[in-house]
Amino acid sequence: MAAAALGWALRAARQVLPASCTRQVRGYYVDWRMLRDVKRRKLAYEYADERLRINAIRKNTILPKELQEVADKEIAALPRDSCPVRIRNRCVLTSRPRGVKRRWRLSRIVFRHFADHAQMSGVQRAMW
Amino acid sequence: MKVEVSSMKKFQQLRKRETNRQTETQREGLGSRASALPRAAEDAQRSKSLKRELIEAVSAVASSLPLNKKQTESDLLAQLRRHEETTDKQKKGGTVNIRNVISDMTIKKESPAQRGVRVSNLISLEFEEDGKRIKPEQLGTQSSDPRRSLKVGKRLNIFTKTSPDTEKAVTAASSPTIWDLEFAKEIAAVTEQPPRNGFEEMIQWTKEGILWEFPIDNEAGMEDDAEFHEHIFLEKHLEDFPKQGPIRHFMELVICGLSKNPYLTVKQKIEHIEWFRKYFEEKQEFLQGI
Numbered sequence: 001m002a003a004a005a006l007g008w009a010l011r012a013a014r015q016v017l018p019a020s021c022t023r024q025v026r027g028y029y030v031d032w033r034m035l036r037d038v039k040r041r042k043l044a045y046e047y048a049d050e051r052l053r054i055n056a057i058r059k060n061t062i063l064p065k066e067l068q069e070v071a072d073k074e075i076a077a078l079p080r081d082s083c084p085v086r087i088r089n090r091c092v093l094t095s096r097p098r099g100v101k102r103r104w105r106l107s108r109i110v111f112r113h114f115a116d117h118a119q120m121s122g123v124q125r126a127m128w
Numbered sequence: 129m130k131v132e133v134s135s136m137k138k139f140q141q142l143r144k145r146e147t148n149r150q151t152e153t154q155r156e157g158l159g160s161r162a163s164a165l166p167r168a169a170e171d172a173q174r175s176k177s178l179k180r181e182l183i184e185a186v187s188a189v190a191s192s193l194p195l196n197k198k199q200t201e202s203d204l205l206a207q208l209r210r211h212e213e214t215t216d217k218q219k220k221g222g223t224v225n226i227r228n229v230i231s232d233m234t235i236k237k238e239s240p241a242q243r244g245v246r247v248s249n250l251i252s253l254e255f256e257e258d259g260k261r262i263k264p265e266q267l268g269t270q271s272s273d274p275r276r277s278l279k280v281g282k283r284l285n286i287f288t289k290t291s292p293d294t295e296k297a298v299t300a301a302s303s304p305t306i307w308d309l310e311f312a313k314e315i316a317a318v319t320e321q322p323p324r325n326g327f328e329e330m331i332q333w334t335k336e337g338i339l340w341e342f343p344i345d346n347e348a349g350m351e352d353d354a355e356f357h358e359h360i361f362l363e364k365h366l367e368d369f370p371k372q373g374p375i376r377h378f379m380e381l382v383i384c385g386l387s388k389n390p391y392l393t394v395k396q397k398i399e400h401i402e403w404f405r406k407y408f409e410e411k412q413e414f415l416q417g418i
């Protein structure tokens with residue numbers, strides 16, 4: 001059990017790279033929370049179509065209610081990580097869950113660090 | 129044997145014989161080979177018979193001339209021998225008959241554009257990395273004559289035509305193995321040079337896909353081969369559904385939404401409808417119970 005969990009963790013920690021790439025095969029995410037967020041995003045992408053269609057049946061006034069109840073049960077049976085609501089836009093570099101600007105996918109602290117070192121293109125200190 | 133002593137007559141005879149020889153050789157050159165063959169035997173006889181007479185004539189001439197007799201004799205004999213050699217060669221067909229070669233050729237008229245091209249080819253503006261000029265290596269290789277085509281003229285029969293079956297077999301047998309691919313990648317990696325300037329860098333980026341191609345094509349990467357009517361008129365996919373009832377109503381709404389969707393391909397839309405069909409088929413027993 002522990003060995004399986006360890007194996008799964010190792011495999012999960014590995015970054016998925018294309019076959020032609022010759023970078024190092026094992027990579028690391030910043031922390032486990034970031035890894036779980038990555039898993040959620042992947043699953044959400046996989047089940048996106050199905051969820052859309054089942055929800056189309058559910059949020060309906062035309063189809064009979066019994067059918068909609070069945071659809072409710074079906075969507076609840078899907079894996080919990082497949083729903084997009086569980087995705088959190090974390091900082092890409094520090095995995096900070098709060099204070100993340102969407103455009104740069106960076107937390108406010110990292111953003112300030114790069115902007116002050118003039119490594120953000122087109123970003124300037126505001127003065128007016 | 130009667131030998132005429134007077135020198136003038138001898139010279140005239142010699143000249144006549146030489147002119148005769150020349151006309152004969154010319155005739156042989158111009159005329160057909162078939163007529164030359166029976167002539168060749170006659171000429172051989174004639175030349176042999178002439179030789180004796182010529183030798184006698186040569187000796188008579190040499191004796192009549194006030195100069196060194198032996199030298200004049202040897203010179204004249206050498207000349208006659210040369211003449212005979214040329215005639216023999218032409219009879220055998222060894223010498224290049226210029227008439228045949230020139231008759232097919234036409235005089236080339238250089239247009240001013242071609243002349244300009246030729247002159248500009250002499251002056252090259254390309255520079256090597258050292259700063260020295262690259263000289264025009266071969267002037268003849270670049271001359272392009274639009275009037276001369278490749279297919280005019282006699283076949284040389286140097287190359288044999290490869291049949292298309294062998295070509296197909298060759299290409300089919302050598303489907304690129306992994307080793308071939310790896311080798312090709314290695315070669316590409318070794319031979320690639322870092323870009324010399326910004327233009328080459330941009331070219332490399334465009335090949336990789338980092339940079340778009342200009343002028344920007346709005347449909348770059350979009351491979352939608354379907355026409356607009358395949359996107360909009362999707363009712364033909366609704367044949368398996370019941371004609372009446374809430375399901376039909378629902379599916380018609382689905383189709384209305386899909387027809388207004390510009391982001392999905394026709395395949396994706398058909399898959400969407402198929403999923404619903406499968407879903408409702410599975411639930412049919414349940415639906416009949418309602």
